Amino acid sequence: MEGVDHLAHERQKALFDVDEMKVVWAGSRHALEVSDRMSRLVASDPAFRKDNRTMLSRKELFKNTLRKTAHAWKRIIELHLTEEEASKLRSFVDEPAFTDLHWGMFVPAIKGQGTDEQQQKWLPLAYKMQIIGCYAQTELGHGSNVQGLETTATFDPKTDEFIVDSPTLTSSKWWPGGLGKVSTHAVVYARLITDGQDHGVHGFIVQLRSMDDHMPLPGITVGDIGMKFGNGAYNTMDNGVLRFDRVRIPRDQMLMRVSEVTREGKYVMSNVPRQLVYGTMVYVRQTIVSDASCALSRAVTIAMRYSAVRRQFGSQNGSPETQVIDYKTQQSRLFPLLASAYAFRFVGEWLKWLYTDVNQRLQASDFSTLPEVHACTAGLKSLTTSVTADAIEECRKLCGGHGYLCSSGLPELFAVYVPACTYEGDNVVLLLQVARYLMKTVSQLPSGKKPVGTTSYMGRVEHLMRCTSNVQRAEDWLKPNVVLQAFEARAARMSVACAEKLSEFANPEEGFAELSPNLVEASAAHCQLIVVSKFIEKLQQDIPGKGVKGQLEILCSVYALHLLHKHQGDFLSTGSITPKQASLANDQLLSLYAKVRPNAIALVDAFNYTDHYLGSVLGRYDGNVYPNLYEEAWKDPLNDSVVPDGYHEYIRPMIKQQLRNARL
Amino acid sequence: MEGVDHLAHERQKALFDVDEMKVVWAGSRHALEVSDRMSRLVASDPAFRKDNRTMLSRKELFKNTLRKTAHAWKRIIELHLTEEEASKLRSFVDEPAFTDLHWGMFVPAIKGQGTDEQQQKWLPLAYKMQIIGCYAQTELGHGSNVQGLETTATFDPKTDEFIVDSPTLTSSKWWPGGLGKVSTHAVVYARLITDGQDHGVHGFIVQLRSMDDHMPLPGITVGDIGMKFGNGAYNTMDNGVLRFDRVRIPRDQMLMRVSEVTREGKYVMSNVPRQLVYGTMVYVRQTIVSDASCALSRAVTIAMRYSAVRRQFGSQNGSPETQVIDYKTQQSRLFPLLASAYAFRFVGEWLKWLYTDVNQRLQASDFSTLPEVHACTAGLKSLTTSVTADAIEECRKLCGGHGYLCSSGLPELFAVYVPACTYEGDNVVLLLQVARYLMKTVSQLPSGKKPVGTTSYMGRVEHLMRCTSNVQRAEDWLKPNVVLQAFEARAARMSVACAEKLSEFANPEEGFAELSPNLVEASAAHCQLIVVSKFIEKLQQDIPGKGVKGQLEILCSVYALHLLHKHQGDFLSTGSITPKQASLANDQLLSLYAKVRPNAIALVDAFNYTDHYLGSVLGRYDGNVYPNLYEEAWKDPLNDSVVPDGYHEYIRPMIKQQLRNARL
Structure with missing residues (x-):
């Protein structure tokens, strides 16, 4: 059966141009070409095979990743790949590795916080990987609260050095990826102390290991923090623990772009505005949102294809059973996730624009949009990663029992993805930050201050507090303006309700703490509105290709209406819509699934993932699942011998009743 | 710091008698005594240590479980343990193993479906473990739809044998635990064929391996199906694949209690009613619900204790940071899960009663309650396992980054628990079965048929369709009758709404399929009502111990009101309560958290879990988390050498720029 496409009949049903949809998903023809070329390069190179990953012991797994990382770097050099190509190649290798932190955190930290001289000294070394760096911020006792870090860097004017020290057990650096076994250097965050004065947390470049034999330098204790969730997943990464016993580093290894310590030990702020760090923050969060759409679309691809292959029940007179994708319960769980993948893709694309915009403003010393940008990116990071983590597990369940096998690819995808809910800001903590901004925005409305960016709808708060939805038939819910008004009314009313409750407290901080569960819900409503509105904005653009825009319009409606149904408590309790209108929205949603159904397989084909990247027997492009599941099973080490x-x-x-005398 | 109780200050706050609560949780003083003794027996025996589990390769892991299983059996024999004690001991060993299927499925199948002679022949062998059995039902292509199984057992009158055969690849048995490497025998489900006629699926005892050398018998291909989700988790189990190439077994190995094949090849039904199998079904589902309360309470214990240890933000003037358990967002996520654990425990207890009741009725050939019992147990299995799986992951997230470490115990607990959502009936398929029963119940109301058991509230449907809640103040939500009426009204109205929509379809089956997403929601509402009402019923009993009943009343309110808030869309769209009342419910819920807070640690202590059973550094009884996390890290094999x-x-x-010439 090699070469037969078991899903060909599904692909023939599609009512739109899949190749054009690929361009839309990738963002541009150029991006599609690069992605396509890099993913095939990885998929066709046996050095990058990953199907045995879940069977390796920790040590084998880690060594194997070192090998792949070195091989990838070798190919990058040999093929003279551009930065864009190299980054794509690394992502298609699809294994967390120390290089993620070297390129994603160490290099950006030096670029963002280092002076020109520091950049000139360190960046060329990092670019050639003559040094390997990581980002040592979190500590055993300190994660979200960066200002609570305990590691100290005390200036010693006698020797012109900083003394880096771990004064307590809880001050041990804990979690940094690449730290445990590989990195030669780290950007270490520590409390700067000069002349007995604590200036708060600053970054320092610290060499950890000898460049000769890789042994930790004197005063440095470093190791791996142990096994993490999943079989492969992040166990390919050496997340590390690090303790300093009065380690001395030269003064010029403090990252001094924003503030510096002089030879005399004076702490001086430079004229570079602190707000510059926000550029990096927007960039990182944009990457996380884009990663979310990636992980979500992978999971959806696997579940969608397997749902078209799997048949269960419904056989009549010897006919084949029903494809599970034809069950409405399957559709009502899976199609909204497909729509969410597209929604997150487009909001991620918009964040790329936002990053450019913020950078231009920062260059011009315009910091006016920063608070809104901070709130919006925090909220989108939280929303997209939470939804994606849950969705991967939902896709796994949608594959029935076989989704529990590692060969389905979904357990690993889940385990490798879920930390995104915690790193770069715990998702609930981030929603509380959004809530603070929303409460501030509401409180300033009476003074006439115009809300900007994603909160500009708040400028119409008076209208939104009293408007009613004019939906009368299910089809009315297909109108973007109708949907948008319902989401805006809900979000505005939830924020205003929180603000009103808050004003009853004498101590606003106490009120904020007491009401925080409500505030989190108001933030979520606001963030969902952003994603819905960016999807709608996307559809106002010109989108070429037969049927492509039409499909996206359907998905946009599915995305919005499934949210509306899921959170109808919000919409109804705020009176933004009536129970009858909520019911019509749900009717419309169910009937949209019938429109998605014929296009379902083509809509996941448009993600253009190779079988290598998917790493799933259930999600194979050709749908030839069962013979391959069967074959895969025999590769388990337990099957090396018939008798175990x-x-x-x-x-x-x-069995022989001889256990009494056995030594166990 | 050995021996110091870092959570002593939390334990002193408790306003109730923890020891008496332990009795309530265990179900009786006797049950508590047995559990306590068995858990300590396991915890104190170094042969049962499990802290290294996630670092073992598949083969080491599996062999280690074989060792533990043999050791457990040896101890059971040596100590002359009762069946109750032995079963508890096995559960505290806390590792899926072939014995789970031997005792939990193979033995019950023979007891339930075997004739008296068959029981006399096979059970003594099984009881002594002279044979080891598994339960071979699901196939590569067939899970939920048991009637679609493809394996055949064809009677050959010439030799008085059945020929067991796997006619297709998709007919390969797939998933049975204990099958892959250990079981000598299996109860195999196959289509019975006599004289060319297919009599549907029946059970057969088939020997798989030689009793001499454990080699598979001729015609049998058997092996392990490969790695599953998680590091340890179900990888200690040899879930297997099995193919038959015309394997012959004697006629008397068909399980013939309900129907038999005579020497002449005639298929004859016995006078034993088929409904007897329902007794086993209720038993199995009761076990699953009870397991859910176990898994959920373990996860909650870990998250609760660590939330009391972990501090983050809120430090003022050098004071310690705030315990994260004091954040309302943490409470609003964690306390409802604590309440759910208790709720599931009590509904599980009620299911034990139901099992006795059903068995008594079956003995008396009273099958009248069976449809309701089937629907109710299906729904409770679905509800409790879905909630528990999600809750374990939520508890993991509530532990922040450290929850992602295997040493937190939560990744493993999740991976080992999630299959419960799929096995013994996919949770969504089960809710659809509940929905069928609900629709039937509603349709029979006009004829005056009185709904029974958990659906008896439907008998008051006219009242429930028009009643309004008389809640005026937040405290009104503390009244059990008020809560009950809201849940009954919501459930009844959702069912009736579905029934009305269904009646618009000419073809009821088509209608059922189209409306299935709505039907699933109606079923969920019904099941939540059951759990709430059983919690309330429990509180009508006499419960001794200072403050114990008071605590449970608080938890019961938390359970009901968090459901009400989470699903307020249902309550509002059905008009069961008003938006104002929904808001008061949420206010009441938030203020209840303050009452749970001082008792939070004692309420998880009442589960009486040993540190061994919890298997979590974060959940340690003494709260001494950080030094132990630090120590645990160094045990990872990656730390065997400083240079990896x-x-x-x-x-x-x-680093040395010599990659070009390297062989990778």
């Missing part, structure tokens, strides 16, 4: 290791010691004595 | 394996081949050539 341990039979003679443990099973036979049991 | 692979440095010379892959890292050094990279």
